[in-house]
Amino acid sequence: MPHPAHLNGRRQFLSQVGLAALCAAVGRADDKRPKKILVRSSWQTVNIGDIAHTPGILKLLETYLPEAEIFLWPSKIDNGVDKLLMDRFPKLTIVQGSTALATAFKECDFLLHGSGASLVAERDIVRWSDATGKPYGIYGITLPPKSSSSTTATSDEAMAKTIGVLSKASFVFFRDGVSLQFAKEKGCTCPIMEFGPDAAFACDLRDDERAEAFLSANGLETGKFLCCIPRLRYTPYWVIPEKKRPFDEVKHARNEELKEHDHAQLRKAIIEVVNNTDLKVLLCPEDRTQMQVGKEMLYDKLPPDVLKRVVWRPDYWLTGEAVSTYVRSAGLFGNEMHSPIMCIGHGVPAIVCRWAEQTSKGTMWNDIGLSDWLFDLDDEAQVAKVAPTVLEMAQHPEQAKAKAAKARKFVEQRQRETMQHLSNVLARF
Numbered sequence: 001m002p003h004p005a006h007l008n009g010r011r012q013f014l015s016q017v018g019l020a021a022l023c024a025a026v027g028r029a030d031d032k033r034p035k036k037i038l039v040r041s042s043w044q045t046v047n048i049g050d051i052a053h054t055p056g057i058l059k060l061l062e063t064y065l066p067e068a069e070i071f072l073w074p075s076k077i078d079n080g081v082d083k084l085l086m087d088r089f090p091k092l093t094i095v096q097g098s099t100a101l102a103t104a105f106k107e108c109d110f111l112l113h114g115s116g117a118s119l120v121a122e123r124d125i126v127r128w129s130d131a132t133g134k135p136y137g138i139y140g141i142t143l144p145p146k147s148s149s150s151t152t153a154t155s156d157e158a159m160a161k162t163i164g165v166l167s168k169a170s171f172v173f174f175r176d177g178v179s180l181q182f183a184k185e186k187g188c189t190c191p192i193m194e195f196g197p198d199a200a201f202a203c204d205l206r207d208d209e210r211a212e213a214f215l216s217a218n219g220l221e222t223g224k225f226l227c228c229i230p231r232l233r234y235t236p237y238w239v240i241p242e243k244k245r246p247f248d249e250v251k252h253a254r255n256e257e258l259k260e261h262d263h264a265q266l267r268k269a270i271i272e273v274v275n276n277t278d279l280k281v282l283l284c285p286e287d288r289t290q291m292q293v294g295k296e297m298l299y300d301k302l303p304p305d306v307l308k309r310v311v312w313r314p315d316y317w318l319t320g321e322a323v324s325t326y327v328r329s330a331g332l333f334g335n336e337m338h339s340p341i342m343c344i345g346h347g348v349p350a351i352v353c354r355w356a357e358q359t360s361k362g363t364m365w366n367d368i369g370l371s372d373w374l375f376d377l378d379d380e381a382q383v384a385k386v387a388p389t390v391l392e393m394a395q396h397p398e399q400a401k402a403k404a405a406k407a408r409k410f411v412e413q414r415q416r417e418t419m420q421h422l423s424n425v426l427a428r429f
Contacts, residue, residue: 034067035426038095038104038128040121041114041199042074045081046240047287048319049200049338053115055319056199056345057139058089061112063202064419065426071095071104073124084318088205105132110426115140115175115199117359119162126165135429137422138172140198142359143179163188170425173197173418177367178360195367196418197411200338201345203319210317211324218282218311222328225280225311226273226394228266229334230293233258233357240288254357262335262355263297265383269333269390270298271306277394279330280309286336288316330397331404333390335377337362344368347408349393349400353377353386368407 039061041054054072061070071093072085085092095104111128113121118141125136143162166172167189173196174180180195215221234251237243270281283294291314299312317325323342326332331349332339337358340350351373354362365374373389375382393400 034069035065035110036069036071036108037061037065037426038071038073038108038111039114040073040111040124041116042072042077042081043116043120044076045079046237046243046289047235047338048317048322049286049336049341051081051084051319052200052203052205052338052342053198055085055088055205056202057112057114058085058092059202059204060199060415060419062089064416065423068426069093071108073101073104075121080318084205084320109134109429110170110422111136112422113138113141117142117361119143119165122162122165125169129168135170135425137170137425138166139418140173140175140196141179142175142361144182144360159186166190171418171421176360176362176364178363182360192421194418195414197368197414198338198341198361198364200341201408201411202415203323203342203345205318205320206324207318207320208324210321211328214313214321215325215328220280220282220311220328223330223397224278225282225329226390227282227284227326227329227332227334227339228270228294228298229284229286229332229336229339230263230266230290230297231286231335232289232293233262233355235287236289258355259293259297262353262377263293263301265353265377265386266334267298267301269387270302270310272387272391273394274306274309276391279394280311282311282313282325282329284313284322284325285316286322286339290336291315331393331400333386333393340365344370344404344407344411347401347405349373349397349404351375351386351390351393368410370403370407373403 039057041057044050058070061068073095077094082094095101105128111125113119113125113136119138128136163186166183169190171192172190173194174183175196175198177195180193183193232255234255236252236255237245238247273279273281283298285291285294295312299310302310322339323346326339326343326348327346329348332343333351335353337352340352343350352362352365353375355377362374365371375386377383
């Protein structure tokens with residue numbers, strides 16, 4: 001019969017082996033637990049494009065990392081956008097308040113900065129990195145400072161800090177090739193720097209009921225109308241009460257100086273489409289300031305015979321209704337960027353006009369094979385080509401759709417590749 005001491009030793013040995021096995025099992029289970037990603041996005045809700053960034057990145061994560069748990073750290077999520085997101089992404093956790101944010105910092109494994117006009121939440125990335133030591137990545141931003149004509153050109157010191165933050169990222173995807181080249185020239189040393197489409201390309205929000213009701217009420221039939229979006233050189237945020245921005249005399253003066261120039265080619269395009277096709281034209285907004293711009297600079301200046309086939313939308317809409325309208329149209333043209341992005345994301349033809357006061361984001365049309373549909377309104381030779389190109393798109397819908405579909409295919413390929421980079425980074429820890 002074994003000595004009691006031997007039994008105790010055996011029990012202790014078995015206990016230690018069992019504990020080691022349990023720890024190993026727990027470790028393996030922990031390795032397999034879903035990764036938690038904190039998405040920093042949702043910059044504002046007065047622009048359907050800024051709204052679209054977030055559902056776009058959430059859709060990509062849902063598609064390519066379905067097991068991951070997603071937390072959203074928003075800047076602004078009012079005007080019903082929170083419900084919009086939760087209805088589409090019911091598993092999403094929206095992080096609001098200091099306590100919830102502290103918990104997210106503790107539990108999340110990775111911070112993903114969403115698309116924007118710059119490294120919008122640079123301070124928050126630094127905050128995350130300093131507090132947690134955990135990795136982060138940047139998805140679909142524009143980097144270069146605005147042109148010398150801008151009142152908000154980026155200082156060399158500020159840019160150097162931004163480059164430092166970008167260099168420490170696991171990856172940085174720039175939404176236009178100009179930004180990518182600029183980052184390289186400024187010495188960014190991030191190990192993965194590539195072109196990565198604006199997340200808004202993936203936005204799949206829909207509100208078919210509202211869209212169909214509006215179209216029906218205004219005699220707009222599927223495939224029988226184009227959308228047109230106006231825009232001033234600078235968004236006059238000072239006319240939106242909730243933004244609480246002071247009146248900017250310099251920007252207002254620049255808007256007034258060029259608003260006729262920047263909309264004359266759109267009016268000419270509308271007239272050409274109405275006179276040479278059976279299509280109608282819907283004047284619609286991308287942000288809450290553009291309904292009035294469309295009325296003043298487009299609708300009120302069109303000939304009476306043309307107005308019979310033009311519809312002016314007098315109120316703002318949210319992204320779902322806009323997308324549901326765009327996919328029923330024959331295409332879109334105008335002075336904005338994110339409505340065209342959402343159009344191409346759904347295979348809808350879209351023509352973009354831009355100018356020096358904007359960042360280089362519009363040049364992404366060159367990156368995705370749509371340089372023929374991109375026009376610089378500061379170049380009069382290009383201005384003259386806007387109306388003929390819109391008319392060509394209207395008169396040859398199948399060719400236009402094929403061109404849009406090719407661009408969409410390229411975008412989707414890059415989306416897969418960029419999400420694979422994220423997956424690879426998450427697999428390392």
